[in-house]
Amino acid sequence: MRLQLVVPLKTGDTRKKGDKGVEELNGQLWHVSGPLDIEDARDVKFHCISYVWGLGREKPGSFFDNEISISDKTRPALIAAIRAIKASGFEADGPIEEAFWIDALCVPYADGPDRYGTLESMGHIYSAAESVIIIIQDPAWKIILEASSGTTPDALS
Template identity: 30%
Template sequence: MDDSSTQSKINLSTALPCPRNVAIFTYQPLDASGSLRLLKVQPDTLDGFLQIELEEITDSTPYHCLSYMWGDQTTRFPIRLNGQAAHVGKNLYNFLKVAKRRFPGEAFWIDSLCINQADDHEKSSQVQRMGSIYRDATDVIIWFG
């Protein structure tokens, strides 16, 4: 496999700017077939960006699932994902701001960030597991925006 099939960069073509000198987030392939990524919203960075920590897990870490409408993806909002530049749509951005206040330090599974959307193999594998991902969650949060 070449690097383009295992690592993907977030599309920045329709994004609001991130600060200079910040690397663009690159997904690393999942190590184990039963693993998944979870995220936690951290306190904002000094420059005011939402800070998200994304981590691969294979154990029974408790987490919330988010079910939400992706909405319009033409305008993207900058965040820091593991300290690197990334962008999310407006609806998810608004949820992440609320999650930072209401669920500090708690883990989430959010498909658009926890699945490498540019890797068809990973996306297919994770989509097949979505039933168990939602079933194993502590709860499912439905967000309309």
């Protein structure tokens, strides 16, 4: 299996903001790793991000040098997930894992065995993750807040 992840640049990496494939998110520089050849996704520690794509698009090359048009929700979902992990105290069993799998950036773009293999392995990828961070949009979040307060949500009344 080949697995790509969004990870921070390592100390000593000479790439900088503005370099091809490097993005600054929450004050830290990130890139999409090259494909990691692994037997099992459980051998790597990472978090999956689940979010609604929506209709808006970012043009090719606008985020991590993406080769195809991606959802304009990808960037805010990744930023929110990074913030959530840092705020969660998830490091109880060790340091915070700063590696993320998000479909728009981590599924290979080119048609072929790598893309199809990744798509076929999505269930395994999600089940092997340290966590799955679900980005909830405002309308659904409002319903969750109302339901958790003990009142019947407006959308369900």
